[in-house]
Amino acid sequence: xxxxxxxxxxxxCMPFLPDCFAFALSLTRRxxxxxxxxQDTFVKAHRAFASFQPGTNAKAWLFTILRRLHIxxxxxxxxxxxxxxxxxxxxMARGAGDVPLPEAALPWDDLPPGAVEKAVNSVPDPFRLxxxxxxxxxxxxxxxxxxxxxxxxTVMSRLHRGREYLRRTLVSLVEAGRPDAPGDxxxxxxxxxx
Amino acid sequence: xxxxxxxxxxxxxxxxxxxxxxDRYIEGxxxxxxxxxxxxxxxxxxxxxxxxxxxxxxxAGLAVAGxxxxxxxxxxxxxxLESRVRFALRRAEGARRTTxxxxxxxxxxxxVTLALSLRDGGDEGARAMPLExxxxxxxxxxxxxxxxxxxAPAEKGPMQFPPVKDGTLRVWRCNQDxxxxxxKLYRPEDLPTMGYAAVAAExxxxxxxxxxxxxxxxxxxxLVYGRRRHYLAVSKAFLExxxxxxxxxESCRACxxxxxxxxxxxxxxxxxxxxxxx
Numbered sequence: 465x466x467x468x469x470x471x472x473x474x475x476x477c478m479p480f481l482p483d484c485f486a487f488a489l490s491l492t493r494r495x496x497x498x499x500x501x502x503q504d505t506f507v508k509a510h511r512a513f514a515s516f517q518p519g520t521n522a523k524a525w526l527f528t529i530l531r532r533l534h535i536x537x538x539x540x541x542x543x544x545x546x547x548x549x550x551x552x553x554x555x556m557a558r559g560a561g562d563v564p565l566p567e568a569a570l571p572w573d574d575l576p577p578g579a580v581e582k583a584v585n586s587v588p589d590p591f592r593l594x595x596x597x598x599x600x601x602x603x604x605x606x607x608x609x610x611x612x613x614x615x616x617x618t619v620m621s622r623l624h625r626g627r628e629y630l631r632r633t634l635v636s637l638v639e640a641g642r643p644d645a646p647g648d649x650x651x652x653x654x655x656x657x658x
Numbered sequence: 659x660x661x662x663x664x665x666x667x668x669x670x671x672x673x674x675x676x677x678x679x680x681d682r683y684i685e686g687x688x689x690x691x692x693x694x695x696x697x698x699x700x701x702x703x704x705x706x707x708x709x710x711x712x713x714x715x716x717x718a719g720l721a722v723a724g725x726x727x728x729x730x731x732x733x734x735x736x737x738x739l740e741s742r743v744r745f746a747l748r749r750a751e752g753a754r755r756t757t758x759x760x761x762x763x764x765x766x767x768x769x770v771t772l773a774l775s776l777r778d779g780g781d782e783g784a785r786a787m788p789l790e791x792x793x794x795x796x797x798x799x800x801x802x803x804x805x806x807x808x809x810a811p812a813e814k815g816p817m818q819f820p821p822v823k824d825g826t827l828r829v830w831r832c833n834q835d836x837x838x839x840x841x842k843l844y845r846p847e848d849l850p851t852m853g854y855a856a857v858a859a860e861x862x863x864x865x866x867x868x869x870x871x872x873x874x875x876x877x878x879x880x881l882v883y884g885r886r887r888h889y890l891a892v893s894k895a896f897l898e899x900x901x902x903x904x905x906x907x908e909s910c911r912a913c914x915x916x917x918x919x920x921x922x923x924x925x926x927x928x929x930x931x932x933x934x935x936x
Binding site: 471473474478481482483485486495499502503506507510511572580581599600601602604605620621623624627630631 | 742
């Protein structure tokens with residue numbers, strides 16, 4: 465018995481369902497909202513599949529649709545936060561007691577399991593998505609720019625600042641010497657946003 | 659190049675003093691000419707190479723962490739989300755086809771089409787998709803459906819499911835809890851495995867209809883029998899193969915063996931159209 469060929473849309477996009485859910489969760493911070501967002505994303509992507517260019521990154525294409533849908537929902541609910549100027553964003557990323565750390569200060573092997581994802585989730589909002597899309601999802605600067613609708617230069621600067629925040633968080637995690645020590649200060653992926 | 663101090667103050671810093679440019683270099687986000695130019699700078703300056711190596715180690719550590727995260731992401735998918743999305747796609751496709759019919763049909767045909775679509779699932783629109791549809795599909799997709807035998811009384815287990823009772827299907831794995839039963843069944847005749855879920859049917863002994871839910875990769879049939887609502891998930895690949903062999907009888911072949919061939923279908927098959935979300 466030979467299996468019938470799967471629908472091209474499903475063949476191309478369904479493998480990225482878990483990635484889409486993880487991305488939706490990072491945007492909504494609520495599991496059932498993320499599930500709704502993923503469902504709507506796939507229905508919309510299915511309708512627009514003719515516009516997808518074979519050979520390009522389907523995950524990045526789905527993320528772009530997902531992010532736009534998320535923004536539309538915020539608009540509808542009038543909950544969308546006002547974007548902050550880049551200077552303020554920089555200050556946020558610095559945080560208190562910004563002391564440059566030597567690059568080699570991070571012993572990766574000493575990090576508890578799941579520490580990186582937790583630390584990524586603790587990065588302040590405007591910097592969190594570029595870090596997540598690059599370092600967890602493995603997308604290129606250009607793809608991240610398309611998903612977040614920001615220029616490549618802004619992707620680079622937010623990514624850099626976000627990574628500095630991330631690095632400090634990871635170093636403090638290791639220095640605390642307790643596997644879950646900073647956990648109380650770091651949001652879980654499914655924690656409700658306030 | 660000039661030694662003029664004022665010009666020097668205005669010239670951009672070398673790329674390796676710009677953290678963003680260092681990351682761009684390490685991560686390969688450069689044009690070919692940029693890359694070769696920077697490669698030359700690094701080759702000529704061991705101190706710079708050492709400094710870049712430290713940054714490269716940090717970014718490589720992040721990349722490895724990302725790779726580990728991506729590997730585990732599938733395990734964190736909520737139960738039933740895949741089924742829910744596949745069902746939403748089927749439904750959206752069906753709605754689009756219905757819309758096309760509306761545009762092309764004459765007024766008299768329109769009324770018939772509307773009536774048919776109501777009969778096909780309009781009355782089911784208000785009900786949420788039962789969890790058992792998802793459980794059955796998941797059991798069929800995955801290679802884990804609990805221990806090898808059911809430990810609850812036989813009247814509550816899959817032994818009450820008519821095709822199991824008559825020996826067409828056999829229980830391979832079974833798991834029972836307060837919510838109901840989830841099992842993996844197989845048919846010795848041709849060995850396709852099927853997902854099975856059952857739940858109490860609120861005192862109803864038998865139902866008139868056999869429901870059918872299309873999830874894209876799976877079709878889940880449901881019926882009430884013996885005060886239980888039984889759900890059986892069958893892969894679409896199997897049904898497609900049956901359609902080729904016995905056109906129009908593929909739904910019968912989902913549950914029954916060839917003993918039913920030549921006999922009229924006693925069921926009234928109803929396409930389910932569950933409500934999703936929430």
